[in-house]
Amino acid sequence: MNRRSLLLVSAVVMTLSAFGVDDEGARPILPDTSRVFDLDEVTVISQPKESYRMRMQPLSSSMYDEEQLNSLSIGDLRELSSYVPSFAMPNYGSRLTSSMYIRGIGSRVNNPAVGIYVDGVPIISKSAFNFHLYDIERVDVLRGPQGTLYGQNTEGGLVRIYTKNPMTYQGTDVRLGLGSHFYRNAEVAHYNKVNERLAFSLAGFYNGQNGFFRNQQTGERADCFNEAGGRLRMVYQPSDVFRMDYLADYQYVRQNAFPYGVMDANGTIESPSTTYQNNYRRNIFHNALNMKVAGRGFDFYSTTSYQLLRDYMLMDQDYLPEDYMHLSQRQLQNALTQEFVFKNNSSGIWHWTAGAYGSYQWLKTEAPIYFGDGITGPIGKGIHSAMYNAMIGSFMGRFIAQGMTPEQAREAAAAFIAQRGGITMDVKMEVPGIFRTPQFNLGLFHESNIEITPNLIATLGLRYDYMQTKIDYDTEARMAMTANVMGTEATYILTSVLKNTEKEHYNQLLPKMGLTYRFNNGNNIYALVSKGYRAGGFNMQMFSDILQTELNANSRNAMSGDYDVPHTDEDYERIAKTISYKPEVSWNYEFGTHLNLFGDAVKLDFSGFYVQIRNQQLSVMADNYGYGRMMVNAGKSYSCGVELALRGKAFDNHLSWGMNYAYTHAVFKEYTDTIEGVSFTKEVVDYKDKRVPYVPEHTFSANADYRFDFLSGALKSLTLGANVYAQGKIYWNEINDLSQPFYAVLGAHADADFGNIVLSAWVKNLTDNKYSTFVVQSAISGTAYSFAQRGNPIQFGVDLKLHF
Structure with missing residues (x-):
């Protein structure tokens, strides 16, 4: 889709939204009774931490209900991110890689910068973030640091997902979908309110697709997938004083993954062609118990969860038809979380929340690396x-x-x-390895909202956050050299074994200070200062690079017999410094407004932000050989920008429209690195004033739906809609010599409503635009290549939704 088409769609949306204002724009014209309610005003969801609705807080946020998610054909957070200002969750080719960026903060590996809560339960494993969305009532995206109430690793923001509550929603929902490239989807959910005290829901899904790209080496589809799962929710509320909510959710996915192809200097991307077909399998199981006790003066909330992740990944890390190396990785994670929250429930000028949070996770990773003939x-x-x-x-x-x-x-x-x-x-040669990386986290928090005057509210919050992280590694590199010398054969084995334990502790105070001024019709302006924090840790991904360096340095020692590379205490101290990285800390300065315009026919949200970041965590290739990714710290960087969201309804609610835009300027202030230059010499590169990679400079989206009602016949209404999202420019490396220009993707849909049955036809990437969702550089083969994943081409399909 070109810029002209994008401007045309934007003009249509803005023209439709202009209805409701007279020629001079001086006073509202209200030809109908349209009113746009806040989604959290319509969809009532218990919030154990916040005292006010989202648009009444000093907060930049976006909300999406079931109707909006269906209109945009959203199946997971990655697809939703395209329509959220300042939010980027690129398609890296599998459910495993789910890196998220908000306001220029994020990274590809290790600790996330954006947190996810499902029905009030924090999702611990970053490998479980990208999952299939179904049975959803609402999704909230909160931008900016949320550490005061939600802890570490919410430095960029927070995503809150809510499933349908069987106490307030009953019946059976069925959704069936079929589309090109053999997209298929089936979802069934039943909601039953047994009596006024007990309700339950049971839901399940299957989702699959044959994929868009074929591996030219193996002949297989490089991005086909199948996934399925089920969810149980039980709500027990014997009185107004006590409520108990039990949740259990399981999802399984099996997919061919990482369809990366060579990209040339002109941006042309070849089809994937790898020796081994990349694939990924994952089991995730989450269950939790939420309890609420209403007391005199305050409410008490308790959330307890157990989470399991077991997965397997096979990645051809050279992405080439020649066999250089491939990685096999298995993760097994068990996690426990417990949170207690106290929130006042009395009226007055002081509204407060206090609580404690604790979590412990056990993570075992087996990650053997196999080297092919290319190495x-x-x-x-x-x-x-x-x-x-x-x-x-x-x-x-x-x-x-x-x-x-x-x-x-x-x-x-x-x-x-x-x-x-x-x-x-x-x-x-091979590099087997077992890594155990347990983590313990403890948080104590408090937030007060004080009504200084009826219109002026001060928000003051503070959290103490403690984390202990450990790595217990047992890995080695084995090189078997079989020599046949004039008829005599001998095998000598060169071995380097690394086995040790390292531990780190991190403490952090996370304050928040805000002022909100409210004026007529629910409008408000706000200013906010908050601190963000992402914990430090260890790079287990780069042990193959360390070990390969040792093997090459000692290969001559094994020419006359077996040889084990010795390691001293000084060697392990050097390794500890090499694999560790520091916490990332930021200060976020923000101002904004939430306005209800033209008699509540239009909602406008605006925010401006400036973020100072110290020790920004970046994902780069390991120094010596580039076999694995590692986390490093840039010295200083900053991010600034603006976010604008508009939405409204008109023509007696027949027209629904929305538009979002954000500009993000994320730049390094102090960051130098040593890279390998010509003739294997080391060169120092200064990245000052370079853009932070993977962060879109502009994010834009717009959508408009118009509903035609019919007074007679089986067809109740027909809705026609169009949507567009756009991103760019996106830099793919720190030196900024590789980038994706600004691009836009257009979609459309038509929904025929027959009452309890809705038939929808949809199309994505209507103009079949060509663009890259991700680019990585690698020189494993000895030649520097750029590998890219193409955005999905045009796709169309139909969905059938039933409710009874």
């Missing part, structure tokens, strides 16, 4: 050459002593070696 072949040739030259030199000395010239001696030595079988060298 071991050159190593074997180097060793073969060294052995051959040494033997040639030895025999030459004998022949020269017999009276031959050096030239004659060399020829005779070569012939003598060849006659007796010559010399061959075969090298095999």
Whole structure:
């Protein structure tokens, strides 16, 4: 979709939204009784921490209900992120990789910068963030640090997902979908209110697709997937004083993954072509118990959860048809969380929340790396050459002593070696490893909202956050060198074993200070200062790089026998410094407004922000060989920008429209790095004033739906809608020489409502726009390549929704 098409869609949305204002724009014209309610005003959801509705808080946020999610054909958070200001969740090719960026803060590996809560339960594992959305009542996206109430790793923001409550929603929902590339979807949910005290819901889904891209090496679809799951929710409320809410959710996914192809200098992306077909399998199970006790003066909330993740990934890390290396990774995580919250329930000028949070997670990762002939072949040739030259030199000395010239001696030595079988060298290498990385987190928090005057509210919050993280690693590199020297075969094994435990502790105070001034018709302006924090940790991804460096440095030691590389205490101290990275800390300065315009026919939300970041965590390739990604800290960076959201209804609620825009300027202030330059020399690169990678400079979205009602016949209404989202410019590396220009993707849908049955036709990427969702650079093969994942091409389908 080109810029002209984008401007046309935007103009249509703005033109439709202009209805309701007279020619001079001086006073509202209200030809109908339209009114846009806040979603959290219509969808009543108990909030154990906040004292006010979202648009009454000093907060930049977006809310999406079931109707909006259906209109945009949203199936997961990655798809939703395209329609949220300042929010980016790129498609990295699997459910495993679910990195999120808000306001320029985020990273691809290790600790997330955005947290996720489902029905008040924090999702612990970042590997579980990208899951199928169904049975959803509402999704909230909160931008800016949320650490005071929600703890570490919510430095960029927070996503809150709510499923349907069987106490307030009953019946059976069925949704069936079919589309091009054999997209298929089936969802069933039943909601039953047994009596005034007990209700339950039971839901399940299956979702699959044959994919868009084919692996040219294996012939398989490179991005096909199948996933399924089920959810149980039980609500027991024997009185107004006590409520208990039990949740259990399981999802399984199996997919061919990471469909990366070589991208040339012109931006043309080839089809994926890998030796091994990348794939990913994941089981996630979450269950939780929420309890509320209403007391005199305050309410007490308790949330207890157990979470399990078990997954498997196979990745061809060179992304090439030649076999350089591939990784097999298995994760097993068990996590427990417990949170207690006290919130006052009395009227007055002081509204407060206080609580405590604790979590413990056990994570075991098995990540063996296997090196193919692309890596071991050159190593074997180097060793073969060294052995051959040494033997040639030895025999030459004998022949020269017999009276031959050096030239004659060399020829005779070569012939003598060849006659007796010559010399061959075969090298095999692998790096097995088991890593245990438990984490313990404790938080104590309080937030007060004080009504200084009826219109002026002060927000003061503080959290103490403590985390202990540990890595227990048991990994090694084995290089088996089998030499056949003139008919005699011998195998020598070079081994480097690393086994140790490292531990770190982090403490942090996370304050928040805000002022909100409210005026007529629910309008308000606000200013906010808050601190964000992302914990430090350890890079287990780069042990293969460390070990490979040691093997190459000691390969000559194993030419005459088995050899184990020795390690001293100083070696382990150096490794500890190499694998650790520091916490990221930021200060967010924000002002904004929430306005209800034209008799509540239009809602406007605006915010401006400036974020100072110290020790920003960045995901880069490991230094020496680039086999694995590692987290490093940039010295200082900053991010600033604006966010604007408009939504409204008109023509007696027949027209619904919305538009979002955000500008983000995320730049390094102090960041230097040492990279390998020409002739294997080390060069210092200064990234000052360079853009932070993976962060879109502009994010834009717009949508408009118009409903035609019919007074007679089976067809009750017909809704026609269009939507567009756009992002760019996006830089893919720190040096900023690789980027995705601004692009836009157009969609459309038509919904025929027959009462309890709704038939929808939809199309995504209507103009079949070509763009990249992700680009990574690698030089594993010895040649620098850029690999990209293409955005999905045009796709169309139909959905059938039933309620009875």
